[in-house]
Amino acid sequence: MWTFDNTFAEEIAALINQWDNFCPAAALFYWGKNSNDTGLRIEATEIMREFVDNIQFGRDPEGWLFYGTPQDLDTDSGDTVYYRVYTNDESPMAIRIDFFGRDPNTPGIKPFAQAKIPIEDIPADTGSGLWRKLSTGISSATVSKLTNDPTIKLSAHAIGKNLTFNLPDSSSFTHALHIDGAFHFQNIKDLNYNTLAITNYNTDRILYYDQKDSTKLLGVFYPSSDLFPDGFNNEGDVNPTIATCSDDK
Known part of the structure; x- marks a missing residue:
């Protein structure tokens, strides 16, 4: 595990002086069902970029992304980007993620971007993925349900x-x-009308995947402030819960 000695505030101050540009960013570290199934996603909405390693959705701890130019974060052509995760001994722990165009073990290699985020734990300290343009639409929405009624409805009126x-x-x-x-x-x-979507839900989000292609993410709902109540957890792993799309009347 790689480490750094600065506090979160000290590291932010140092990175501001080191990089030409910075913007807010949110990250999600992913743990799968086995120790080798890990991933990372970073979303920087302000510059419409995302980093993807084995996970298409998610934004949890919020921090900052430091970079030279947005063009450095365009690897849609398939060029692999490597990353290395550094931690400190604060509580909660802070992390710094360095991104490299080549294997970070290459002698003399320097990062082309860095992210700084407070987080409680991480699943892996190295990995690889792609920086790419963030292609997404966003609509305000409301999720509603009546007491003792099993029906849950997401309404995206916009x-x-x-x-x-x-x-x-x-x-x-x-x-x-x-x-x-x-x-x-x-x-x-x-x-489209009558599109069927496999749902996966938890207290911090609802995911909708295409029923015909379960690897294709159709959309994600994030609560704006309050999380869903305790007990709102996906129970459809064996028999997937299916949502139906309809149009506003």
């Missing part, structure tokens, strides 16, 4: 779309819901 699914019969979640947030979607053309 784009005239609804996504509705029922909790499985085995679910013990009975709370009423009325939670505002943001619905991020890849392509509005994928949200």
Whole structure:
């Protein structure tokens, strides 16, 4: 594990002097079902860029991205980007992620961008992925549910779309819901009337995947402030919960 001695505030001050540009960014580290199944995603909405390593969604701890020019973060052509994660001994722990155009073990190699984020734990200290343009649409949305009713409805009025699914019969979640947030979607053309989507949900988001291609992410709902109540956890791993898309009337 690589480390650094500065506090989060000291490191931010140093990076501001070191790099020409910086902007807010949010990250998500991913743990899979085995120790080799890890990933990282960073989203920098202000400059419409994202870094993807084995995970297409997610934004949790918020920090800062430091870079030379936005063109440094264009690797859509498939050029692999390597990263190395550094930690300090603060509580909560802070991390710095350095991005390299070649294997970071190459003698004399220097990073072309760095991200700085406070976080509690990380699954891996090295990896590789792609920086690419962030291609997403965002609509305000509301997720609603009546007490003791299994139906959950996402209403994204700005784009005239609804996504509705029922909790499985085995679910013990009975709370009423009325939670505002943001619905991020890849392509509005994928949200046609009667489109079926596999849902995966937790207290911090609802994911919608194309039923015909479960690797294709259709959209993600993020609560704007309050999380979903405890107990709002996906129970459809064996028998996936299916949402149906409809148009606003």
